[in-house]
Amino acid sequence: MITEALSGVSFDIAKGEFVAIMGPSGSGKSTLMQIVGLLDRPTTGEYFFEGKNIQNLNDDELALIRNQNIGFVFQSFNLLPRTTVFENVELPILYDERSDSRKNIEKRVNEVLEAVALAHRVKNFSNQLSGGEQQRVAIARALVNDPALILADEPTGNLDSKAGLQIMRILQKLNNEGHTIVMVTHETYTSEHAKRIIQMLDGKIVADGPVKKRRIADGEEKFLK
Numbered sequence: 001m002i003t004e005a006l007s008g009v010s011f012d013i014a015k016g017e018f019v020a021i022m023g024p025s026g027s028g029k030s031t032l033m034q035i036v037g038l039l040d041r042p043t044t045g046e047y048f049f050e051g052k053n054i055q056n057l058n059d060d061e062l063a064l065i066r067n068q069n070i071g072f073v074f075q076s077f078n079l080l081p082r083t084t085v086f087e088n089v090e091l092p093i094l095y096d097e098r099s100d101s102r103k104n105i106e107k108r109v110n111e112v113l114e115a116v117a118l119a120h121r122v123k124n125f126s127n128q129l130s131g132g133e134q135q136r137v138a139i140a141r142a143l144v145n146d147p148a149l150i151l152a153d154e155p156t157g158n159l160d161s162k163a164g165l166q167i168m169r170i171l172q173k174l175n176n177e178g179h180t181i182v183m184v185t186h187e188t189y190t191s192e193h194a195k196r197i198i199q200m201l202d203g204k205i206v207a208d209g210p211v212k213k214r215r216i217a218d219g220e221e222k223f224l225k
């Protein structure tokens with residue numbers, strides 16, 4: 001039997017948007033992210049990434065576009081254990097054909113670790129960090145090639161609310177700096193950090209609209225001081 005993970009889904013994401021994708025388990029959110037992130041191709045239908053129909057590109061071409069234009073953040077962080085923060089974050093640069101001098105790599109890794117307030121952890125092993133810190137390293141890794149698009153599949157799913165809020169603040173900052181962000185989340189509170197929410201059900205988009213106003217959690221402002 002063939003499961004149809006997505007069906008009749010049609011939408012656009014413009015540069016600079018911050019979109020949250022919501023919906024029950026199995027509704028097709030991750031499948032949609034895989035397609036948006038060029039990790040999977042739709043069996044029917046078309047997907048244009050920056051005006052290019054990806055159906056016409058081979059796997060190597062897709063991998064190159066991914067490496068240079070898309071940063072991925074996952075629920076389970078997906079860092080290499082027993083490997084330093086530095087080595088985790090530099091990885092996408094090493095896969096980039098435009099690869100840089102050693103000195104520039106070090107500068108860039110430090111820059112992105114500063115953006116997530118973790119420059120002081122550069123020499124630690126990734127498994128020595130808290131969950132929130134590991135997710136911030138994962139965001140730094142996603143940022144290191146300066147991708148236009150950041151895809152985050154339940155980035156706060158394994159975090160307590162304080163660490164989750166910190167991640168959302170970072171994603172908002174990156175969006176303000178011009179990165180397009182698409183994030184899957186189960187939590188209404190988290191989704192309200194985005195500017196637009198797409199609701200999925202049974203492989204279809206059932207609602208799509210702007211976030212009007214985010215509710216502030218009790219004591220949230222104090223939380224992060």
Ligand SMILES: Nc1ncnc2c1ncn2[C@@H]1O[C@H](COP(=O)(O)OP(=O)(O)OP(=O)(O)O)[C@@H](O)[C@H]1O
Pocket residue numbers: 003004005023024025026027028029030031032
């Ligand atoms: N590799 C696969 N092979 C076959 N079916 C799959 C595969 N991946 C997902 N599916 C099916 O596609 C549908 C959508 O799955 P998907 O992972 O996109 O859901 P989701 O909305 O991300 O769920 P969750 O909230 O649990 O992560 C489900 O019915 C799932 O069982």
Ligand SMILES: [Mg+2]
Pocket residue numbers: 029030031
């Ligand atoms: Mg999923």
